[in-house]
Amino acid sequence: MSRGMTGLKLYLNDLGILSAAGNDGKDMLARLLAGDRSGLIRTDKYSPGQPFYVGAVQGELPEIESKYGVYACRNNQLLLAALNQILPTVDGMIRCYGKARVGVVIGTSSSGVRNTELALAEIARGRPKPPQFHYKQQQFAGGADFLAHLLGVTGPAYAISTACSSSGRAFASARRLIALGLCDAVIVGGADSLCRFTVCGFDALESVSAGRCKPFGRHRDGINLAEAASLFVLSKDEGPVTLQGIGSSSDAYHFSAPDPAGNAVIAAMQMALTDAKIRPEQIDYVNLHGTATPLNDAMESKALHSVFGEAVAVSSSKGMTGHALGAAAALELGICWLLLTQDDQTGLLVPNINDDVIDSSLPALNYVSPGQVLGRPMRHCQSNSFAFGGNNISIIVSRT
Numbered sequence: 001m002s003r004g005m006t007g008l009k010l011y012l013n014d015l016g017i018l019s020a021a022g023n024d025g026k027d028m029l030a031r032l033l034a035g036d037r038s039g040l041i042r043t044d045k046y047s048p049g050q051p052f053y054v055g056a057v058q059g060e061l062p063e064i065e066s067k068y069g070v071y072a073c074r075n076n077q078l079l080l081a082a083l084n085q086i087l088p089t090v091d092g093m094i095r096c097y098g099k100a101r102v103g104v105v106i107g108t109s110s111s112g113v114r115n116t117e118l119a120l121a122e123i124a125r126g127r128p129k130p131p132q133f134h135y136k137q138q139q140f141a142g143g144a145d146f147l148a149h150l151l152g153v154t155g156p157a158y159a160i161s162t163a164c165s166s167s168g169r170a171f172a173s174a175r176r177l178i179a180l181g182l183c184d185a186v187i188v189g190g191a192d193s194l195c196r197f198t199v200c201g202f203d204a205l206e207s208v209s210a211g212r213c214k215p216f217g218r219h220r221d222g223i224n225l226a227e228a229a230s231l232f233v234l235s236k237d238e239g240p241v242t243l244q245g246i247g248s249s250s251d252a253y254h255f256s257a258p259d260p261a262g263n264a265v266i267a268a269m270q271m272a273l274t275d276a277k278i279r280p281e282q283i284d285y286v287n288l289h290g291t292a293t294p295l296n297d298a299m300e301s302k303a304l305h306s307v308f309g310e311a312v313a314v315s316s317s318k319g320m321t322g323h324a325l326g327a328a329a330a331l332e333l334g335i336c337w338l339l340l341t342q343d344d345q346t347g348l349l350v351p352n353i354n355d356d357v358i359d360s361s362l363p364a365l366n367y368v369s370p371g372q373v374l375g376r377p378m379r380h381c382q383s384n385s386f387a388f389g390g391n392n393i394s395i396i397v398s399r400t
Contacts, residue, residue, distance in 0.1 A: 008179050011239035012232045012397065013093075016085030016189075017334040018078065019228035019321045020055030024085060029338045035353045035370045037320050040212050040224050046199040053212050054194055055226025055322025064146075071146035073112030073137040075193040078229035079147060082189065089233050093185040094153065096237075103155035103183040105174045106144040107167030107190035109326030111159075112137035114195035143191055155183050161326060164289075165248075166190055167230070168329030168385045168393035172246050174234050189231035190330035198325060199225050213292035213323075215316035216301065216367065217356030220292045226322025230330035232337070240341050244380065244396040245276025251390030257295050258386060262303035265384070265392050269307045272382065272394040280308050283396070284374055285339065285349055287332045287383040290316020291323055292354070296386065298362060305363035315352035315368040329385035333395055336381035340399045347374025 015025055020039030022028030031039075039058070044051040061077035062084060083090070094102055119133040136142045141159040148157035156177055160169045167190025174188035192198075202208050202225060209222035234243065248271070251264035258265070273280060286308065289300055304314060317335050324331050335350060342348060352358075352367040380398045387393075 010175055010178060010234055010236060010243045011400065012241040012243055012337060013235055013237060013239035014086040014089035014233045015334050015337050016082035016231045017229070017331065018057055018081055019324065019331055020057060020226050021321045023057070023059055025338050029342065032317060032320055032335065032350045033348055035320065035351050037212055037353060039320065040322055046194055046196045047203065052199060052208055053224045054199065055224055055324065056194060057227055068146060068150060069132060070134040070136045071142055072132065073115045075108065075112040075191050076143055076146045078193055078227065079143050079191045079231065082229040082231040083147060086231060086233055090151065090187060093233060093235060094151065097184040099153045100155055101184040102153040103174065103177050103186040104144045104147050104153065104157040105170045105186055105188045106159045107161070107170040107326050107330060108140060108143060108159055108192055109161055109163050109166055110192050110195055110198055111140050111142050112193070113197050114193060117196050147187060162391045163387035163389070164325055164328055165385045165387035165391045165393040166326035166329065168395055169248070170330065171243065171395060172248060175243060175246065178234070178236065185233060185235040187231055188234050189229070190327035191229035192325045192327040193227045194225060207293055209292060212355065213319060214354035214356040215290040215292040215319050215352060216297045216358055216362060217292065217354040218359040219356050220294060220297060220359070222293055223291050224322040226324045228321065228324035228327045228331045230327060230334040238400065240400055241337050242398045242400050244398040245272040247271025247275060247394045249392045258299045259390060260295070260299050262299045264390055265300065265303040265386060266306050268392040268394040269303065269382070269384065272396050276396040278380060278396070283308065283312055283380050283382050284347065284378045285381050286312055286314045287336055287381065288314050288316045289384045289386045290318055292318065300384065301362040301365055304365055310364045310366055312366060313349050313368050313372070313374065314365050315350050317350050319353035329383065329393060332383045332385070333397060336383050336397050339378055340381060340397065345377055347376050347378045349374060
């Protein structure tokens with residue numbers, strides 16, 4: 001159900017966010033604008049004997065109270081850290097609308113599977129299963145259940161898992177809940193935490209970079225797996241940013257490789273523009289999916305050029321955050337939210353950092369360089385996320 005069909009105007013009232021690039025929005029934006037790649041660290045914690053660069057959240061995370069012990073995992077700690085940043089806004093929505101009118105929709109691809117890995121490792125050593133382990137820690141919906149129980153809200157609470165588009169799809173679902181009159185406010189976003197399953201799995205696909213990833217670089221060779229959490233409050237109450245348009249598509253071209261023609265990706269971007277009722281030339285900045293794999297970057301640059309030409313400012317923030325899989329769409333939409341709400345009249349832009357030269361064989365695009373500005377306040381941002389199986393999502397957010 002599109003915004004254009006319903007005339008429904010929804011706002012992103014608040015944002016809680018953390019990633020390898022920072023533990024809150026202010027810290028993250030400063031580091032992204034500076035081109036800081038220090039959050040990508042080399043470790044073999046998730047691939048014993050074979051170190052890779054990963055985007056790890058630094059610092060201590062909040063502990064989960066023992067009464068919620070069945071949900072105690074790093075993934076839910078990331079969600080709790082993000083929630084704590086927006087708790088006053090969430091509490092205000094609950095007071096205003098009541099617990100039954102507030103929903104929770106979370107996108108994830110791995111949830112708390114790291115706990116399962118550790119439990120199985122103990123069993124493999126002939127030891128008992130850890131008493132603190134519970135299957136809810138790895139359930140896709142575990143994060144949504146945890147937040148709902150923690151806050152006492154009784155509106156719809158569930159998860160979406162469509163690989164790297166998961167948390168983008170969560171926004172389409174959250175918008176639908178409000179459009180259908182099932183909720184007045186929705187806590188929406190995503191979280192993914194590092195684990196051996198994803199690092200070794202992507203290595204088996206030969207998709208992990210040997211160094212720090214190089215989005216759209218000539219020598220790009222794969223991704224850096226990462227973790228992050230990003231939570232928004234979505235409602236009809238006027239806020240600083242509008243959820244302007246959403247476009248989705250599926251090409252079903254290949255299990256893991258994108259359709260090189262990019263037709264379904266083009267369709268998703270055009271659908272978002274139509275839904276938002278704005279023209280391509282009105283978009284100020286596009287946060288690219290930009291995984292730094294040879295196939296994705298070739299396809300996306302072709303699709304972007306088809307829709308926007310080479311004028312619009314574009315970049316992949318994954319060169320600094322890494323690829324947070326199911327949380328990536330919400331993380332990168334959060335970066336757009338931060339750009340739109342910054343107190344700056346020059347239109348600061350997130351650079352495309354890859355420590356490489358841009359691949360000249362790709363269609364020409366306006367890749368953001370460090371220090372590059374729009375030259376005016378930013379008005380409209382578009383963010384792309386593409387997933388295994390050709391599951392594509394493109395979202396437009398605008399300054400109110």
